[in-house]
Amino acid sequence: MTKPLPSSDPAALLAAVLQANEGTANPRLKQVMAAVIRHLHALAVEVDLTPDELQVALDFLVAVGQATGPRKHEGILLADILGLATLVQLRSARHALEAGGTEPALVGPFWRANQPVRANGSTICDPATPGPRLRVTGRVTDLQGTPLAGARVETWQASPQGMYENQDPEQVSMNLRGRLETDAEGRFSFVSVRPAGYPVPIDGPCGALLAAQRRKVMRPAHLHFIAAAEGYKVLATQFFDIEDPNAFEDVVFGAVGSLLRRFEPDGEGGFTLHVELKLERGETRLPHCPLP
Ligand code: BEZ
Ligand code: FE
Numbered sequence: 001m002t003k004p005l006p007s008s009d010p011a012a013l014l015a016a017v018l019q020a021n022e023g024t025a026n027p028r029l030k031q032v033m034a035a036v037i038r039h040l041h042a043l044a045v046e047v048d049l050t051p052d053e054l055q056v057a058l059d060f061l062v063a064v065g066q067a068t069g070p071r072k073h074e075g076i077l078l079a080d081i082l083g084l085a086t087l088v089q090l091r092s093a094r095h096a097l098e099a100g101g102t103e104p105a106l107v108g109p110f111w112r113a114n115q116p117v118r119a120n121g122s123t124i125c126d127p128a129t130p131g132p133r134l135r136v137t138g139r140v141t142d143l144q145g146t147p148l149a150g151a152r153v154e155t156w157q158a159s160p161q162g163m164y165e166n167q168d169p170e171q172v173s174m175n176l177r178g179r180l181e182t183d184a185e186g187r188f189s190f191v192s193v194r195p196a197g198y199p200v201p202i203d204g205p206c207g208a209l210l211a212a213q214r215r216k217v218m219r220p221a222h223l224h225f226i227a228a229a230e231g232y233k234v235l236a237t238q239f240f241d242i243e244d245p246n247a248f249e250d251v252v253f254g255a256v257g258s259l260l261r262r263f264e265p266d267g268e269g270g271f272t273l274h275v276e277l278k279l280e281r282g283e284t285r286l287p288h289c290p291l292p
Helices: 010-021 027-047 051-066 074-081 084-092 094-098 205-212
Strands: 133-142 152-157 177-181 187-193 222-228 235-241 271-279
Touching (some): 051 074, 051 205, 074 205, 084 094, 133 222, 152 187, 177 187
Parallel strands (some): 133 271
Antiparallel strands (some): 152 222
């Protein structure tokens, strides 16, 4: 017969809930749920959570789900503004980082499936897009610097007005996005415009949380990259404009050390940026793509 719970003993309650988790068949789920249970119980005790506050938290999670759809993933935004996406990415790349791999950065909610295939050297922006040109060159290599030919490179960025094309009726579909392939020397290149920083979407519950925390909501200007080569772990990263006023205050904590770069003037009113994408050996699995 099961013993009744001592009503006022949090430790006994925690032990009972952990015991109820013990039958979980999937060992990883069992481990993760045990940690979730322990940390949630510790949190409730630490802040002396009230029933009303628990209800607010549950309603917040429901609102996050309701704000998520084919055009917007509020759940990704939540993980991003809590620094959780950055933490998980940095930890999953820690061995590569020790061996000189490129620092990763979160994918974010704006990568789109079926970005247009672009030839190396071509432009990824519609000619009507105003703003200074940015010529991007890059190389995909392994950790030893050996070039990886035929690697898939995905890139996307905001406009000089700080808008992704899917947020902006002024831009043509798939503007400032592209999918490229590295040449025999592992190189890729494209022409674009210099992006501007932008606020993360604040029209949902995450925006309300940021306002309650009186936080800044800007991301510094950046370009996103995903590099994928057979037999290597996929790298998702971003390179940031170090001259952006928010370069050191990224609301999602993605702008880390080596990813902050100077966009070099090209002497003709435009700029250049060179990026090296160094991949670690491992299983090739693309991240979840948030937008169709
Ligand atoms: C982005 O870089 O696209 C992004 C990341 C997190 C939240 C919003 C946007
Ligand atoms: Fe972005």
